[in-house]
Amino acid sequence: MSAIKGNAVVGQSGGPTSVINQSLVGVIEECHRAGHIDQLLGAQHGVRGIVDEKFIPLKSVKADLLERIAQTPAAALGSTRDKPDQAYCQRILESFKKHNVRYFFYIGGNDSADTARIVYELAKQAGHELSVFHIPKTIDNDLRVHDHCPGFGSAARFVAAAVMGDDRDNASLPGVKIDVIMGRNAGYLTAASVLARRREGDGPHLIYVPEAPLTEEKFLADVQAVYKAKNRCLVCVSEGVRVPGGQTWTETIASGLDVDAHKNVQLSGLGALGDHMADLVKKKLGIKRVRSDTFGYLQRSFPGFTSQVDSHEARWVAQQAVKWSGEPGKTEGSVAMKRVSDSPYKIELFLTPLSTVARETKSLEAAYIEGGNNITDAFARYARPLVGELPVIGTLDEI
Amino acid sequence: MSAIKGNAVVGQSGGPTSVINQSLVGVIEECHRAGHIDQLLGAQHGVRGIVDEKFIPLKSVKADLLERIAQTPAAALGSTRDKPDQAYCQRILESFKKHNVRYFFYIGGNDSADTARIVYELAKQAGHELSVFHIPKTIDNDLRVHDHCPGFGSAARFVAAAVMGDDRDNASLPGVKIDVIMGRNAGYLTAASVLARRREGDGPHLIYVPEAPLTEEKFLADVQAVYKAKNRCLVCVSEGVRVPGGQTWTETIASGLDVDAHKNVQLSGLGALGDHMADLVKKKLGIKRVRSDTFGYLQRSFPGFTSQVDSHEARWVAQQAVKWSGEPGKTEGSVAMKRVSDSPYKIELFLTPLSTVARETKSLEAAYIEGGNNITDAFARYARPLVGELPVIGTLDEI
Numbered sequence: 198m199s200a201i202k203g204n205a206v207v208g209q210s211g212g213p214t215s216v217i218n219q220s221l222v223g224v225i226e227e228c229h230r231a232g233h234i235d236q237l238l239g240a241q242h243g244v245r246g247i248v249d250e251k252f253i254p255l256k257s258v259k260a261d262l263l264e265r266i267a268q269t270p271a272a273a274l275g276s277t278r279d280k281p282d283q284a285y286c287q288r289i290l291e292s293f294k295k296h297n298v299r300y301f302f303y304i305g306g307n308d309s310a311d312t313a314r315i316v317y318e319l320a321k322q323a324g325h326e327l328s329v330f331h332i333p334k335t336i337d338n339d340l341r342v343h344d345h346c347p348g349f350g351s352a353a354r355f356v357a358a359a360v361m362g363d364d365r366d367n368a369s370l371p372g373v374k375i376d377v378i379m380g381r382n383a384g385y386l387t388a389a390s391v392l393a394r395r396r397e398g399d400g401p402h403l404i405y406v407p408e409a410p411l412t413e414e415k416f417l418a419d420v421q422a423v424y425k426a427k428n429r430c431l432v433c434v435s436e437g438v439r440v441p442g443g444q445t446w447t448e449t450i451a452s453g454l455d456v457d458a459h460k461n462v463q464l465s466g467l468g469a470l471g472d473h474m475a476d477l478v479k480k481k482l483g484i485k486r487v488r489s490d491t492f493g494y495l496q497r498s499f500p501g502f503t504s505q506v507d508s509h510e511a512r513w514v515a516q517q518a519v520k521w522s523g524e525p526g527k528t529e530g531s532v533a534m535k536r537v538s539d540s541p542y543k544i545e546l547f548l549t550p551l552s553t554v555a556r557e558t559k560s561l562e563a564a565y566i567e568g569g570n571n572i573t574d575a576f577a578r579y580a581r582p583l584v585g586e587l588p589v590i591g592t593l594d595e596i
Numbered sequence: 597m598s599a600i601k602g603n604a605v606v607g608q609s610g611g612p613t614s615v616i617n618q619s620l621v622g623v624i625e626e627c628h629r630a631g632h633i634d635q636l637l638g639a640q641h642g643v644r645g646i647v648d649e650k651f652i653p654l655k656s657v658k659a660d661l662l663e664r665i666a667q668t669p670a671a672a673l674g675s676t677r678d679k680p681d682q683a684y685c686q687r688i689l690e691s692f693k694k695h696n697v698r699y700f701f702y703i704g705g706n707d708s709a710d711t712a713r714i715v716y717e718l719a720k721q722a723g724h725e726l727s728v729f730h731i732p733k734t735i736d737n738d739l740r741v742h743d744h745c746p747g748f749g750s751a752a753r754f755v756a757a758a759v760m761g762d763d764r765d766n767a768s769l770p771g772v773k774i775d776v777i778m779g780r781n782a783g784y785l786t787a788a789s790v791l792a793r794r795r796e797g798d799g800p801h802l803i804y805v806p807e808a809p810l811t812e813e814k815f816l817a818d819v820q821a822v823y824k825a826k827n828r829c830l831v832c833v834s835e836g837v838r839v840p841g842g843q844t845w846t847e848t849i850a851s852g853l854d855v856d857a858h859k860n861v862q863l864s865g866l867g868a869l870g871d872h873m874a875d876l877v878k879k880k881l882g883i884k885r886v887r888s889d890t891f892g893y894l895q896r897s898f899p900g901f902t903s904q905v906d907s908h909e910a911r912w913v914a915q916q917a918v919k920w921s922g923e924p925g926k927t928e929g930s931v932a933m934k935r936v937s938d939s940p941y942k943i944e945l946f947l948t949p950l951s952t953v954a955r956e957t958k959s960l961e962a963a964y965i966e967g968g969n970n971i972t973d974a975f976a977r978y979a980r981p982l983v984g985e986l987p988v989i990g991t992l993d994e995i
Contacts, residue, residue: 213768215761239992258995265990271764273992278769362614362897365670369612370677374893467874468867468890475866490892491867494773498761501987502901588900591664593638593672596657 200233200523201326203299206247207255208240209272209334210305210312214348215355215503216511217334220304221274222267223515224332225255233523234300243277243305244312248288252296267512270498272304280308286315293320293327300328300522304515306335306346310531311555317529330518331531331551334511336497339383339558342549344536347514350507350583352379352496353389358588359492360393364400364431365590371429372486373420373478376401377471379496381437384408384561386496389580390433391572395590400431407437408561409569411446416474417481419570424484436470436491446470467491504585510534510544517546542582599632599922600725602698605646606654607639608671608733609704609711613747614754614902615910616733619703620673621666622914623731624654632922633699642676642704643711647687651695666911669897671703679707685714692719692726699727699921703914705734705745709930710954716928729917730930730950733910735896738782738957741948743935746913749906749982751778751895752788757987758891759792763799763830764989770828771885772819772877775800776870778895780836780844783807783960785895788979789832790971794989799830806836807960808968810845815873816880818969823883835869835890845869866890903984909933909943916945941981 207224209217221239228237239253240246253274258266266273281289293301293316303313310331320327333340336352356378367374378387384406391404402423405411423430438446450473471489478487514532521527530548537543565576606623608616620638627636638652639645652673657665665672680688692700692715702712709730719726732739735751755777766773777786783805790803801822804810822829837845849872870888877886913931920926929947936942964975 209768213765253992253995258992262990262994265988266992267990268988269764269990270761272768273764273990276768358899358901359894359897362669362899363893365668365672365899366612366893366897369608369671369675467871467888469871472866472868472871488893489866490894491890492894493889494762494765494887495758495889495891495894498758498765500757500761500764500989502757589664589667590899591661591666591668591672593652593657593665595661596652 201299202233202235203297204236204238205234205300205302206238206240206293206298207302208243208247208304209274209276210243210303210309211276211278212336212497213271213276214334214336214497215270215351215499216347216508217271217304218269218273219267219508219511220332220334220347220515222263223512224302224519225258225263227516227519228256231519231523238296238298239274242275243279244281244285244289245277245279246275247292248285250292270500281312281315283315286312286319289316290319290323290325294325299326302330302332302515302518304332304334306337307340307554307556307558310551314551314555317551328522328528329551330522330529331554332515332518333531333533336386337380337383338385340554341557341559342553343533344544345534345583347507347511349385350504350585352386353392353580354504354584354587355496355499355502356386356389356492357392357584358502360390360401360433361588361590364393367400367429367431370486372488373424373430373432373484375432375434375471375474375489377434377436377489377491379492380407380435382407382558382560384435387433387435388561388565388572388576389584391577392580392584392587398427401433402427402430403432403570404572405434405438405570406561406566407435407439409566410439410441411569412441413477415569417477420478421482434474446473504583506583506585514546521548539578539582600698601632601634602696603635603637604633604699604701605637605639605692605697606701607642607646607703608673608675609642609702609708610675611735611896612670612675613733613735613896614669614750614898615747615907616670616703617668617672618666618907618910619731619733619746619914621662622911623701623918624657624662626915626918627655630918630922637695638673641674642678643680643684643688644676644678645674646691647684649691669899680711680714682714685711685718688715689718689722689724693724698725701729701731701917703731703733705736706739706953706955706957709950713950713954716950727921727927728950729921729928730953731914731917732930732932735785736779736782737784739953740956740958741952742932743943744933744982746906746910747896748784749903749984751785752791752979753903753983753986754895754898754901755785755788755891756791756983757901759789759800759832760987760989762889763792766799766828766830769885771887772823772829772831772883774831774833774870774873774888776833776835776888776890778891779806779834781806781957781959783834786832786834787960787964787971787975788983790976791979791983791986797826800832801826801829802831802969803971804831804833804837804969805960805965806834806838808965809838809840810968811840812876814968816876819877820881833873845872903982905982905984913945920947938977938981
């Protein structure tokens, strides 16, 4: 039994990453080699482009432009925050039928996997033969089943490097520095700041993730203790850091925040949390030099600084999705990575049903969190191969 | 007449840069070759370390560590925000006498040049033979006489790259994005965001510098016009952006801000300006997706992403300072760059009296500013050679 011949649609969804176009290019390349795919249509702005029938034919894009696009951060096709319901998914299916689409490759996170799942089910019910593959991407690294997600390694590399440099800055002009890192529910990206530590005494000295609720009292006591011992303190904190009970710190301090279609309160793209925490330290601890930075969108969009492993894997999972779409019996799933070993780092790909990845996310394992303010070596071993080479640092105390 | 033999002190001052250690290493290397310098003492935390007699002997640092230090952002010796008055400078002189210091190399901005000038004058009055050299560094690029300053090119490269990536992110998920860039009085660094434009339509679409006062009305009208035409808008704005009359936007919105020893109000290390501008756009223009990022300290401390030209020049000016210190008649000055040509890019070094660089700073030339919201091609020609290679970008509209 060979795969049905027809057209394919590829789309990109959710918050972009700096390697999401590696996945797009992986799909395009592999579709050239795949006998079962006629046209490859790029949906502009994800599901929105599918229902609006805004497609770009992608097979004709020249190889040298493809290579440049692969290195470009953010979704080359455009992304979307639309969260399709059943009716919206029905419109997606109608568009697919109209354009004889038999293969759908959707690059995104858990919400995109859920959209993919619904569309697959609707097509099956309607008797429209359609294979649906989810290609993972998220800097949050929070997809269930997946060892890790393309996009995370590069964002983590950016964070680790930024914190390495910032730690030197903080040592130059001592004070308290608070770096706010992306991550609404999952602390993986903030945890990656631990990779910035090279030697005893290096920052970050305190790391706070959403998984470990944090009271104002503990935060201040932690900072005071570090500051007393070192005359400086570098703090890395997730934008999604929570008070006990579940509310985010940001929700407790800010009003009039944006809420998106997924009912998420806006945490990124504003500096309120960092300013608030810095203010607390100034006022309650009486420390004079206190600064905060919110790393913001640079974490997912900074160009020319991606992790090589991450870039490679982002393309690989996409190529594999197209390959599997041509194999009998493989009609739906998310292309996942399984870690065979840490050292040497080795990954195998496997296909996991969309339902196992859709909707729910996973949190940073409890074993990676220490004392509510630190990240373990076990996490560093997990994350280091994904991030790759970090910048060279030298200090005068190494004389 | 040959130079007096004695010890030398090197110090680093003010806000660090990502290449300030290239200058430190340049001094160390050249002191090895210089016959007139016995010991080279590194002052910890600038002038503070001189008066506290906290010195590190630097001639013994091994070459491989020196190379790592050269690549490390932020002041390896530690920096200071102390702004010495006459009495403080007198204590510096006493320390120099005590340690037989005959050469003082001070890496810093205009304030450091002023300190260097005062110490030189005091030494002359006291009959203590002392040569004083200012080695320029500032990401603000605001030193008078100097064509440009070491530290600027790397910070500008970071800004240009960040904006290139952010522009793609903004195109992926359209809305209004506001990027706040360092620069209290001088708009050079914010102006460097213009280098992010590769093709017609690319952001940044609006660029605001402190030199062009900006009313709330003009800001909102500008954003509305761009958003109407493009369905998105990327704004780059200096942290020091001013309302007509001289007050910064930050001063008009924030209270309880830090004031440093130089009587500067804290503008960096907080997100208030970006949040305020984003809020304005949301509320007054009714645009839903509005985000801001404050690039913060990453601009001066991000490692592994420096400009090659900038790294080279930072070391070169420092080496030249030590060389000139051994030449007859050269007893004080700031090592400045003069641009011989743009293309091919060619620089010559010269020594300018400390008084010509001390205290006052320079602003972005009026000819580089266009319509109060844009930066000219002439500026791009000026800045491009300093920044060097920028990341590769490719977009699907290039098909």
